[in-house]
Amino acid sequence: MTIRHNLPRLLLPFVLALPALFVFVGGYTQWVIGYLYLFIIQGYVAWLLFYKTGQSFYGYSATMALGAYTCVVLQRLTNVSPALQILLGALISALLAMLFFLSTSRAKGFYAGMASFLLAILIPKLIEALYPITGGRSGVQITGLDLLLGSDNYFLLVIFFTVVIVAFIAWLINTRVGKIFTLIAENEDLAQATGINSFKYKLLAYTVAGLLSGLGGALYVNYTGSISSVDINVFTSVSIFFIPLLGSKRSLYGPLVGSMFLVLIPELFSSIERYLDILYGLSYILVMIFLPDGIIIGVGRLLARLFSKIVPPKTLGNSS
Amino acid sequence: MVLQGLITGIIIGGILSLPVMGVALIYGVTGILNYAIATIGTFGAFTTWLLLPYGLLPAILAGLLTSFVIGFGIQQFLLNPLIKKKGNDLTLFFIITFGIATIVAGLTKNFFPRPTISIELPKLGTLFIADVAVDINKVIAIAIAFSILLVMRFLEKTTKTGKSWIATSQNLKMAKLVGINVEFVYSLVSGIGCILGFIGAFFWGVLYNLTVNTGWDLCFLGYIIAIVGGIGNVWGGMISALIMGVVISFAGYWLGGMWQSVALYVILFAILIVAPKGILGSERSV
Amino acid sequence: MPPLLMEAENLTVTYGSYAALKKVNFSVFEGEIVAIVGPNGAGKTTFLETVAGLLKPKEGSLKFRDRNITKLEPFQRRKMGLMLIPQEGNLFPSMPVKENLQLGAFFENKRSTEEILNRVYRIFPKLQDRTRQLAGTLSGGEQRMLAIGMGIAANVKALMIDELSLGLAPKVVGNLLSILRDLRDETGITLILSEQSIKALDVADRVYGLEAGEIRFTEDAQQLDRDLIKSLYLGA
Numbered sequence: 153m154t155i156r157h158n159l160p161r162l163l164l165p166f167v168l169a170l171p172a173l174f175v176f177v178g179g180y181t182q183w184v185i186g187y188l189y190l191f192i193i194q195g196y197v198a199w200l201l202f203y204k205t206g207q208s209f210y211g212y213s214a215t216m217a218l219g220a221y222t223c224v225v226l227q228r229l230t231n232v233s234p235a236l237q238i239l240l241g242a243l244i245s246a247l248l249a250m251l252f253f254l255s256t257s258r259a260k261g262f263y264a265g266m267a268s269f270l271l272a273i274l275i276p277k278l279i280e281a282l283y284p285i286t287g288g289r290s291g292v293q294i295t296g297l298d299l300l301l302g303s304d305n306y307f308l309l310v311i312f313f314t315v316v317i318v319a320f321i322a323w324l325i326n327t328r329v330g331k332i333f334t335l336i337a338e339n340e341d342l343a344q345a346t347g348i349n350s351f352k353y354k355l356l357a358y359t360v361a362g363l364l365s366g367l368g369g370a371l372y373v374n375y376t377g378s379i380s381s382v383d384i385n386v387f388t389s390v391s392i393f394f395i396p397l398l399g400s401k402r403s404l405y406g407p408l409v410g411s412m413f414l415v416l417i418p419e420l421f422s423s424i425e426r427y428l429d430i431l432y433g434l435s436y437i438l439v440m441i442f443l444p445d446g447i448i449i450g451v452g453r454l455l456a457r458l459f460s461k462i463v464p465p466k467t468l469g470n471s472s
Numbered sequence: 473m474v475l476q477g478l479i480t481g482i483i484i485g486g487i488l489s490l491p492v493m494g495v496a497l498i499y500g501v502t503g504i505l506n507y508a509i510a511t512i513g514t515f516g517a518f519t520t521w522l523l524l525p526y527g528l529l530p531a532i533l534a535g536l537l538t539s540f541v542i543g544f545g546i547q548q549f550l551l552n553p554l555i556k557k558k559g560n561d562l563t564l565f566f567i568i569t570f571g572i573a574t575i576v577a578g579l580t581k582n583f584f585p586r587p588t589i590s591i592e593l594p595k596l597g598t599l600f601i602a603d604v605a606v607d608i609n610k611v612i613a614i615a616i617a618f619s620i621l622l623v624m625r626f627l628e629k630t631t632k633t634g635k636s637w638i639a640t641s642q643n644l645k646m647a648k649l650v651g652i653n654v655e656f657v658y659s660l661v662s663g664i665g666c667i668l669g670f671i672g673a674f675f676w677g678v679l680y681n682l683t684v685n686t687g688w689d690l691c692f693l694g695y696i697i698a699i700v701g702g703i704g705n706v707w708g709g710m711i712s713a714l715i716m717g718v719v720i721s722f723a724g725y726w727l728g729g730m731w732q733s734v735a736l737y738v739i740l741f742a743i744l745i746v747a748p749k750g751i752l753g754s755e756r757s758v
Numbered sequence: 759m760p761p762l763l764m765e766a767e768n769l770t771v772t773y774g775s776y777a778a779l780k781k782v783n784f785s786v787f788e789g790e791i792v793a794i795v796g797p798n799g800a801g802k803t804t805f806l807e808t809v810a811g812l813l814k815p816k817e818g819s820l821k822f823r824d825r826n827i828t829k830l831e832p833f834q835r836r837k838m839g840l841m842l843i844p845q846e847g848n849l850f851p852s853m854p855v856k857e858n859l860q861l862g863a864f865f866e867n868k869r870s871t872e873e874i875l876n877r878v879y880r881i882f883p884k885l886q887d888r889t890r891q892l893a894g895t896l897s898g899g900e901q902r903m904l905a906i907g908m909g910i911a912a913n914v915k916a917l918m919i920d921e922l923s924l925g926l927a928p929k930v931v932g933n934l935l936s937i938l939r940d941l942r943d944e945t946g947i948t949l950i951l952s953e954q955s956i957k958a959l960d961v962a963d964r965v966y967g968l969e970a971g972e973i974r975f976t977e978d979a980q981q982l983d984r985d986l987i988k989s990l991y992l993g994a
């Protein structure tokens with residue numbers, strides 16, 4: 153019973169680890185898969201903070217960019233090792249998320265959300281203003297871990313980190329702390345009435361999200377080897393925020409499926425790149441209208457309906 | 473130099489106040505934050521530019537009408553049915569209107585022959601304020617921006633349509649019960665909001681360059697200024713637009729172009745943290 | 759017997775899975791004053807809001823002036839001559855008294871609006887002294903007066919008033935009720951009043967007893983057995 157109940161959760165790391173086999177395929181396909189993983193990380197972070205903890209935060213591109221640019225700046229100004237760069241990137245991003253939460257904690261959800269949106273707009277402008285060290289809009293190259301370790305090894309490392317991060321989030325939401333996060337999302341007043349210090353838990357959620365998102369950003373810039381202020385901007389934030397919705401915000405697999413659609417589908421349409429944003433916009437609207445519970449649940453319902461046509465619903469009910 | 477900065481600031485602020493008023497108007501009546509106003513207005517301004525060879529006035533009217541029809545149609549056929557079905561869900565309408573803005577910006581990019589345009593108006597000469605020369609077209613832009621606010625207030629006071637949008641924003645349930653077709657009011661107001669977006673984008677195109685991305689810039693700026701002014705509060709939006717215009721202008725002088733927007737956003741951020749409900753407060757509780 | 763004006767058949771209304779009205783049958787004849795009485799939570803507000811079009815029934819149909827109105831929007835029903843004054847939030851608080859009344863008379867032209875407003879002022883002289891005052895700053899009794907004034911200004915065939923007496927002194931309620939009866943006698947308007955208190959029975963022609971979303975009884979107001987009312991509030 154418990155095993156069966158926990159099966160999806162226990163299976164997730166293996167599902168995520170399996171595409172490591174793409175290392176035998178190599179080439180552009182492998183590169184895209186790695187790129188996908190960098191967004192899977194962000195998707196799970198958004199899922200944790202926005203959907204599981206109910207915090208209206210739209211600044212994922214800000215935390216991600218901070219992680220990435222910490223690496224860039226450290227590499228240009230110091231000679232700390234790439235591992236340390238990545239660690240510091242994650243920490244600084246966590247610090248930003250903490251400070252953001254502390255400064256907006258008095259505001260109602262909606263205004264905090266707007267402030268975070270503002271953050272997502274502000275960070276690229278800041279990067280542009282600091283162009284002598286960041287490269288601004290025209291971008292900057294770094295000697296990333298992909299060069300130091302070899303791109304295959306770094307590809308595997310990215311997958312490894314993703315598995316660890318996602319497994320951590322999957323574990324976290326089932327702990328007492330995670331249950332409190334969910335309670336805060338559903339009814340913060342109730343949480344407080346039962347003696348929970350919701351401030352403390354929200355601070356924790358923001359810090360964890362900032363840390364992981366920053367880590368993801370640091371891994372990102374080491375993967376791409378270059379970055380510019382327009383690579384991670386407010387549109388990235390909206391995409392990341394959309395990932396769990398697209399997959400299904402109610403399923404542990406939602407962010408995974410959501411990132412796959414968001415990253416891989418455009419690859420199929422690369423020949424009509426001009427029209428890509430129109431397709432993006434359309435998909436936002438169509439998903440919200442026709443798949444409000446996301447692809448997983450929507451497809452599940454469709455299958456159930458098809459299935460119940462083949463097998464009469466009564467037998468279906470009995471078998472479960 | 474201070475005067476020059478002030479004048480530039482007021483001009484920028486006046487233009488910014490147009491999409492801001494659009495956001496405020498639509499939000500005040502429908503309760504929806506529509507992210508697509510400025511991109512739709514920019515599409516309209518590109519239309520005007522395309523039709524300029526047929527005469528200035530017809531081109532302006534065509535742009536105006538295009539913006540209105542898009543705004544009205546989207547509200548009537550997409551947003552109203554959604555409001556009816558799902559109520560007012562912030563996340564839902566954020567994504568939907570953001571999606572609309574993305575589509576419209578994409579269409580602007582693909583539909584018009586050039587990505588960057590500037591709208592040439594006949595030169596009307598310059599006006600001297602103290603010893604600062606100001607292009608008369610800029611003065612006209614400002615005059616129109618301010619008079620639109622007055623026109624709107626006038627409509628609200630004297631026409632049945634204007635009264636019905638005020639009534640709808642004050643008490644939706646009672647508005648329905650006294651016989652107002654609130655869905656039509658929503659669509660109308662969305663159309664008007666997009667017209668405001670259009671006028672803003674048009675003057676932006678007259679004074680500076682208009683690019684496919686101007687829609688987004690005006691969207692983000694207009695939208696955040698609206699929040700700082702007290703979302704849904706038209707006067708607050710106007711005041712905060714002017715303040716921000718002056719900030720942009722002086723930050724440009726003292727800090728240079730790159731730091732201009734950083735300064736602006738940092739100030740906006742600070743205001744949002746200190747006074748989350750905006751300078752003059754919100755007319756709706758979010 | 760006067761002709762049938764409004765009829766509800768098998769009306770079922772739900773909030774989520776909770777049925778607030780269960781297969782309610784209800785009819786009103788032209789010129790009648792009908793009172794719907796029942797304890798708090800019986801479903802009176804739900805019923806009136808469904809008739810006005812604010813809520814959509816899950817099952818059943820509504821007829822008004824021989825037309826099926828089940829699918830019509832509130833403004834369309836209002837246009838046909840059916841109006842509801844809700845139990846709360848029935849004013850435009852930041853508008854002056856006069857503009858509230860003008861909105862009440864939404865479908866009248868300018869000239870007839872003036873006439874109608876004067877009629878309202880004759881009935882409620884207090885409102886005339888305060889035409890420029892913002893509705894939200896009126897006292898509770900005055901606000902109720904204004905709300906009813908809006909209903910009168912609407913000049914409709916059938917006026918529904920939800921919980922007329924809520925929070926008002928008994929004497930004020932008595933006054934309002936007799937004003938409404940005079941209005942009916944004068945204009946032939948049909949009135950549907952919902953009441954938690956049974957004060958409305960003084961002016962009503964007919965009474966519906968509603969409890970837990972179901973109609974318990976329909977009676978002539980004059981011949982109403984007091985025990986029936988008691989059972990409604992205290993349970994059988």
Ligand SMILES: Nc1ncnc2c1ncn2[C@@H]1O[C@H](COP(=O)(O)OP(=O)(O)O)[C@@H](O)[C@H]1O
Pocket residue numbers: 773776778796797798799800801802803804805
């Ligand atoms: N918006 C709502 N959501 C859920 N339940 C509601 C809602 N409005 C009313 N109800 C429930 O429906 C029942 C009838 O309510 P109502 O029509 O307001 O009764 P009355 O007006 O007779 O006091 C009550 O049990 C009430 O709790």
Ligand SMILES: [Mg+2]
Pocket residue numbers: 802803804845920921
């Ligand atoms: Mg009630």
